[in-house]
Amino acid sequence: MPTIKLANVTRTFGRIKAIDQVNLEIAEGEYICVLGPTGAGKTTLLRLIAGLTTATSGRIELDGHEVTNIRPEDRNASYVPQQYALFPHMTIRDNVAFGPLARGFTPQQSLETADEMLKLVRLAHRATAFPHELSGGMQQRVALARGLAGRSPLLLLDEPLGAIDARLRMILRYELRKLAKELGVTVIHVTHDQQEAMSIADRIAVLRDGAIRQFGRPSEIYEAPGSPFLANFVGGANFLEGVVVRETGDATIIDVAEGFAITSSHDGHGMGDFVVTSFRQEGTLILTNASLEENVVPGRLVSTSFLGSFLRCVVNLGRVGEVVAKVPVREALDRRLPDRAGQLVYVRADRGRIMIFDRPERPLAVELEAF
Amino acid sequence: MPNVKVIGVGKKFKDLDALRDVSLEIRDREYVSIIGPSGCGKSTLLKCIAGIIRQDSGQIFIGAREVSALPPEERQLGYMFQEIALFPHMTSWDNMGYGPRVRGKNKELTRQFVGQVMELARLKIGRHTYPDELSGGARQKTALARAIAAEPQLLLLDEPLGALDAHVRAVLRYELRRLVNELGLTAIHVTHDQEEAMSISDRLVIMKAGQVIEVGTPLELYLSPKRLFTANFLGETNFIPAEVEDCDQGHVTAVANGWSADSLGAGFTKGEGVVLTVRPESVIVAPLKQADRQWVGTVREHMLLGDCLRSEIELDNGLRMIAQTINQAAETAGNVGERVMVDFVKDGLIAYQIPAHGLDVELALE
Numbered sequence: 245m246p247t248i249k250l251a252n253v254t255r256t257f258g259r260i261k262a263i264d265q266v267n268l269e270i271a272e273g274e275y276i277c278v279l280g281p282t283g284a285g286k287t288t289l290l291r292l293i294a295g296l297t298t299a300t301s302g303r304i305e306l307d308g309h310e311v312t313n314i315r316p317e318d319r320n321a322s323y324v325p326q327q328y329a330l331f332p333h334m335t336i337r338d339n340v341a342f343g344p345l346a347r348g349f350t351p352q353q354s355l356e357t358a359d360e361m362l363k364l365v366r367l368a369h370r371a372t373a374f375p376h377e378l379s380g381g382m383q384q385r386v387a388l389a390r391g392l393a394g395r396s397p398l399l400l401l402d403e404p405l406g407a408i409d410a411r412l413r414m415i416l417r418y419e420l421r422k423l424a425k426e427l428g429v430t431v432i433h434v435t436h437d438q439q440e441a442m443s444i445a446d447r448i449a450v451l452r453d454g455a456i457r458q459f460g461r462p463s464e465i466y467e468a469p470g471s472p473f474l475a476n477f478v479g480g481a482n483f484l485e486g487v488v489v490r491e492t493g494d495a496t497i498i499d500v501a502e503g504f505a506i507t508s509s510h511d512g513h514g515m516g517d518f519v520v521t522s523f524r525q526e527g528t529l530i531l532t533n534a535s536l537e538e539n540v541v542p543g544r545l546v547s548t549s550f551l552g553s554f555l556r557c558v559v560n561l562g563r564v565g566e567v568v569a570k571v572p573v574r575e576a577l578d579r580r581l582p583d584r585a586g587q588l589v590y591v592r593a594d595r596g597r598i599m600i601f602d603r604p605e606r607p608l609a610v611e612l613e614a615f
Numbered sequence: 616m617p618n619v620k621v622i623g624v625g626k627k628f629k630d631l632d633a634l635r636d637v638s639l640e641i642r643d644r645e646y647v648s649i650i651g652p653s654g655c656g657k658s659t660l661l662k663c664i665a666g667i668i669r670q671d672s673g674q675i676f677i678g679a680r681e682v683s684a685l686p687p688e689e690r691q692l693g694y695m696f697q698e699i700a701l702f703p704h705m706t707s708w709d710n711m712g713y714g715p716r717v718r719g720k721n722k723e724l725t726r727q728f729v730g731q732v733m734e735l736a737r738l739k740i741g742r743h744t745y746p747d748e749l750s751g752g753a754r755q756k757t758a759l760a761r762a763i764a765a766e767p768q769l770l771l772l773d774e775p776l777g778a779l780d781a782h783v784r785a786v787l788r789y790e791l792r793r794l795v796n797e798l799g800l801t802a803i804h805v806t807h808d809q810e811e812a813m814s815i816s817d818r819l820v821i822m823k824a825g826q827v828i829e830v831g832t833p834l835e836l837y838l839s840p841k842r843l844f845t846a847n848f849l850g851e852t853n854f855i856p857a858e859v860e861d862c863d864q865g866h867v868t869a870v871a872n873g874w875s876a877d878s879l880g881a882g883f884t885k886g887e888g889v890v891l892t893v894r895p896e897s898v899i900v901a902p903l904k905q906a907d908r909q910w911v912g913t914v915r916e917h918m919l920l921g922d923c924l925r926s927e928i929e930l931d932n933g934l935r936m937i938a939q940t941i942n943q944a945a946e947t948a949g950n951v952g953e954r955v956m957v958d959f960v961k962d963g964l965i966a967y968q969i970p971a972h973g974l975d976v977e978l979a980l981e
Contacts, residue, residue: 282751282780379653379981409652410808411848412980437781442921463919477782479921526922526941549789549814550833552850553896553939554922556814570922572896572941573837574960 247272247398247430248293253302255288262288264454266302270432270447272397275424277441278434279478280451286434287326287402289451293432294323294400306398322396326403328387330375336386337362337371343393354393361389364423381408381416388420392427399424401433405440417444438478442466450474472520472601476612481522481599482567485608488517496600501563507538508598518603523593528569530557530581531590539595543567545587555581559591567591617678617768617801618643619664624673626659633659634670635825641803646795648804648812651822651848652980657805658773660822664803665694665771677769693767693800695758695775701746707757708742714765729764735794736760752783759791763798770795772804776811784808788815809849813837821845839879843967846892847978853898853936854974855891859883859966867966872932874909876959880966889966890974897963898938900926900948903956910957912936914949924948928957 248270255263262285270276278286291297292304295316304312311319322343330339340358345351362368365385375383384407391399404420405413421444424431435441441448442462449459458470469475472483486500496513498506498521506521513519531540543561550556554570561567569591571581582589604611619641626634633656641647649657662668664675666687674683682690701710711732712725720728733739738756746754755776762770775791776784792815795802806812812819813833821828821836821844829836829845837849846852857869857876867880869889878891903911912930919925920939926948928936936957940948949955970977 281782381653381981409980410810411850412652414851415980439781439920443918443925462921466919466921480785524922547789549792550837551810551814552837553894574896 247307248432249303249305250293251303251305253292253299253304255285255292255297256300261454263292263299266454266456268449268456268459270430272430273425273428275421275431275444275446276433277445277448278432278451279436279438279441279448281436281477284451285454286436286451288454290323290400290402290432290434294321295319296323319398320396321398321400322391322394323400324387324391324402324404326406328384328390330383330386330390332375335372335374336367336378339375339386340389340393343390344395347394357393357395358389361393362386364392364426365389366419381412384408385416392423392429397429399429399431401431403434403436405435413440420444442478448478450478452477469599472522472604472608472611475522475599475601479524480568481524482528483608483612484521484565484567485603486519486521488513488515488519491515495595498600501565504541504561504564506593506598507595508600509595510598510600513600513602520601520603520608522599522601523597525556525568525570526554527593527597528567529592530559530569530571531592532579532582534590537592539598540590540592542588542590545582545585545589547585548583557581557589559589561591618645618676619769619801619803620674620676621660621664622674622676624660624663624670624675626656626663626668626670632825634663637673637825637827639820639827639830641801644799644801646792646802646804646815646817647820648806648816648818649820649822650806650809650812651828653807654824654981655822656825657822661771661773661803661805665692666690667694690769691767692769692771693762693765694771694773695762696773701754701758701761703746705745706742707740707744707746707749710746710757711761711764713761718765729760732760732764735797736763737790751779752787755779755787756790759794763794768800770800770802772802774806775804776806776808784811791815813849821848839965843890843892843970843974843977848980851895851937851939853893853895854978855893855934856969856974857889857891857966859885859887859889861885869966872930872934874930874932876910876964878964878966879962883966883968888969890969891964891966893959893964895925895937895939896923896941897960898928898936899958899960900928900938900940900955901958902947902949903954907956912955912957914951914953914955917948917951928955930957 250266250268253266280286292299299312337358340361341354344354344357362371365388367385388404405416417440447461448465450457458465458474466479475481484500486498488496489499490497491514496508496511500506541561541564543559546558546560548555548557553573555573555576557569559567621637621639624634624637651657663670708729711729715725715728736756738760776787788811818832819836820830829842836845840846855871857871859867859869861868862883865881867878867883868875912928914926915929916927923939923941926938
């Protein structure tokens, strides 16, 4: 039984379709991330479910009841906006107790709940502090605790980790997921950060221009993205445009530049089709010796940058274009990979890891753009 | 082009020590990032170098010139904030031409010059476009182009990519680095994002509570930091309390909850308490063999992060270990609930003294 169901929901603002014919079903206890670039409609979608804005057309159901035109306070959902506003003159504890108090709990019950929630977000020791005495990250956790304290089975979070430093954000995302699972609540979490979505969600809904482009488990979206945009936005990848020149039973051969052919084990495209091939940066291997293997292309190292676990190498393949390879840093050090610009290297990708897409109608650069 | 020297700089805001005796030397044409958790003093330090905040003590040199008491406009630098401060009533072109015009370039020269800067910044926008009509990425590039058009020698960047989506941010940082390289500028970049800093900097300055904790290249600080704080700040790390059994020639054998492991380290004595660190990507997860008695456990959770699989292993001796396997090799990592063995890559473990103020205080990010 889905607890949340959106059927053909559209929300327009003047001539702009902020949400365009969205269908979505979310089951009880699921942790869902709504992921997309700025302006994709993420916040509008969340506000529609919260009841803070109404759908222009379509139907929204919570727990099997239609709520399309029901007031927010009657939806049994807790919404934590991006610009959470803590009461500056109240202690952290009172701020959190405000949620249950507003829902009709007694003051005693409200404070007990507040203490419990503060313990969950690891701020019990700061209960008597005032908001301005806490860091941005702590304040955001207070807002979260206040959202949780209402005891709603549905938690709607808009960029809940947005104001937090990158490193702490990484730690808190795991805690947030654990917390949600412990409490058994259903969560819809809006974010523009694909890594955050990948590491926290049971399923991800990728939104662009008001429409859901793909909805699935992180591994599904990563392994089988529905378009070049999705491959680029979730996980990042290399893209080469080409034309299918041969199709054998178990391989598709794509010409990506005069004299350069790429072999993919994926099918579904026939001879003469204009396509975009794509392969993940971490599936792009750097070799130092020439070999006549399939999908090996020589190139010149343009630059390397260090990402922590990976070394990011940009390689110019001449007419084929530029590709990025992410090499595990230990491997890069052990193999003493080249690190000087201009050095000759060979790039390889396994045929099983070469994805093929129809060539998009608009230019590839525009299709990939996430601005 | 100049080098920058900061000598013993201190700054107090009421009772708070924002900067405590900070000394730093940045070389000509170097790209240095100052990183640390919020409130560590990184922005204050940058503002002191810019001349926007006057330090209470210490000296600042840009090139051979002492600038400690000079106003910002006499320091020959470009400054770019997180909050983009483009003039909203001017077109983007006029914004970029502001510096050159103020410096006395005529209309035609300014137009040509702005054209060149835009080409360098790979920025394509119409002549009559206003800032609020641009995407976040294009606005940020315009602000950067404006800073560069003033022909500074030193570029100071305070969270220059802070207002952008994660995806755009990761693309633009490389553009930023390329641009600074091509112009041969010295750049100091303040950020809270450790990956951003590591990916584009020649050196990193790690700050905490108003002090410089450590300075080094990204690789040095990531692979062999001197401080546990640095190890934690630059990315996920496993911290394992242990006791030294033997220490010889740069290697330490230590026992953690009854199991022994070899690590790098020197100067420890038998029986001393230590903290062992190991990065998740240096933890190898493999199928359990009959003979394995130590470093065995159960897979508790898997998370696909895209470029790698993050696994949480509960070891039989009570320790919890995070491992990251590149997704191509992820088949070896076992299923959730499965029994596995854990191994470490050569020199993956490093032994540290237990910090005097305790491990939690040392690692704290806020």
